[in-house]
Amino acid sequence: MDAVKLRVARPTRNLDAVVRFYRDGLGFEVLGGFEDHAGFDGVMLGHAGAPYHLEFTVERGHEAPRAPSEDHLLVFYVPDPEAWAARVRRMEAAGFAPVPSRNPYWDANGRTFEDPDGYRVVLQQAAWSR
Template structure:
């Protein structure tokens, strides 16, 4: 399958933003526990606290924002996920052990696709899911589901 980007859309980087009601905890979760690099961080800018983390590097990044007193966010949904495609089952095991070592436990996947293919899911402090998948999308085929 060939994938091409539209010529009229000269994108050099992509950022998506997610609200948080637990800013300090999500900073620890994404920066310290997962170990994502911090590209930018601020407090009290026009009432916003924020952090931008690289996914990986700088062309793709996620911004986490807290605003309001008290901050309010939409209710988490199990299909609103950050999927990190890791380089194999051992990479997933290493990341999952690190999360467990910081007191985070895996959560069940609403969609059996992830579990059937060896992915492990965790919730961040706001309840948003992070999927640790054991293959690199676009480089490797997903592992087949177990034979029934």
């Protein structure tokens, strides 16, 4: 049986800026992309072999809305403290400063960063045990 894979797809206001955030800040790889597919341009970012990736699209002639709230999150659990600290340093070195989380739970063991569209990514220094 094939493993289930997850694609999170959403529109963006600025494809170049959002690629820089996820590629340069979070270390994602560009896995693919397309131009003018029925009026859409897009890029897929992820990690080779991982069971998930992100797709960002721009619809030509249409401006995507910003995130509807500060609590729209992608959470990445990084259990190793050194690996977690390295990821936070990478984000900061790429020019992305942490922001306070809307839900203070995420600030206790993590750092939250806001992408160019207002969506937030939490780097949580913990293991996911479920």
